[in-house]
Amino acid sequence: MSKRLAGKVALITGGSRGLGAAIATTLAEQGADVAITYVASAQKAAAVAVALEAKGVRALAIRSDQGDPSSAKPLVDQVISHFGRLDILVNNAALAIQGKRIDDPQIDNAALDQQWRVNVLGVVATIRAAAPVITDGGRIISVGSGLGTRVGFAGTTDYAASKAAIVGYAKGAARDLGPRNITVNVVQPGVMATDMAAGSADKLPPSFMDTHAIGRFATVEEVAAVIAFIAGPDAGYMTGSVVDVNGGFTA
Ligand SMILES: NC(=O)c1ccc[n+]([C@@H]2O[C@H](COP(=O)([O-])OP(=O)(O)OC[C@H]3O[C@@H](n4cnc5c(N)ncnc54)[C@H](OP(=O)(O)O)[C@@H]3O)[C@@H](O)[C@H]2O)c1
DSSP states (O other), X not given: OOOTTTTOEEEESSOSSHHHHHHHHHHHHTTOEEEEEESSOHHHXXXXXXXXXXXXXXXXXEEOOTTSGGGHHHHHHHHHHHHSOOOEEEEOOOOOOOSOOTTOTTOOHHHHHHHHIIIIIHHHHHHHHHTTTSOTTOEEEEEOOGGGTOOOSSSOHHHHHHHHHHHHHHHHHHHHHGGGTOEEEEEEEOOBSSHHHHHXXXXXXXXXXXXXXXXXXXXXXXXXXXXXXXXXXXXXXXXXXXXXXXXXXXX
């Protein structure tokens, strides 16, 4: 595989499992040194880092709670201190609190508030911490959701809104950082068979896949490949964009 990202350093939040681990793997296969974060899965994160190093790149797993915005600057500082630079930031970590309508008396407002902290405030804090130090020509990619554009079913109001919020932030950041040729984009996956989807798939309406042009889940590799393209040298004029990888859910 072409080492298009050789010499680059990437930080991927939530790289211990699911899509984040796939993104870390794909970027490492293209030659990038990779830092991943986790909050609970120390052993899984360590195993991902070992697998990345086996691909011949440097790797580091860092425990950093994205639900605490004050942890963002220490995280970025640790990446710079360890690797000497930061070129690619992928804001991947998120929570999905879904399944109850907002008028349900049983709705868990504390969990929904935590989702806003992780999915929005944490992403904002990480972009703010990275922006001054990421290299000129760098890449910032946030992982949104097809639900950020088209909600499609009930019970996911706050999650969908959190994903819509990071689109607006990416567009603003693209304007702010464009003079340094730093691109800022959002990739919106469709449903993938990760732990996150395992927690919500049974809450999806049975007809949900009928709303897709391609009636299956995405693979994490399909989404990671698009993120790697945006992280790479051929995507330098692509910024402020929202890229759907959702089987036509928003078509
Ligand atoms: N799965 C889907 O169907 C789907 C669809 C559309 C969009 N997405 C988006 O794709 C991205 C990845 O989702 P996924 O399905 O891979 O999720 P996942 O399987 O639930 O993995 C979540 C990752 O985020 C980390 N994380 C969670 N809370 C964190 C926190 N407070 N601080 C730091 N890290 C934290 C987890 O770390 P630990 O292992 O330590 O908990 C884990 O590495 C998310 O942005 C999600 O919204 C997913």
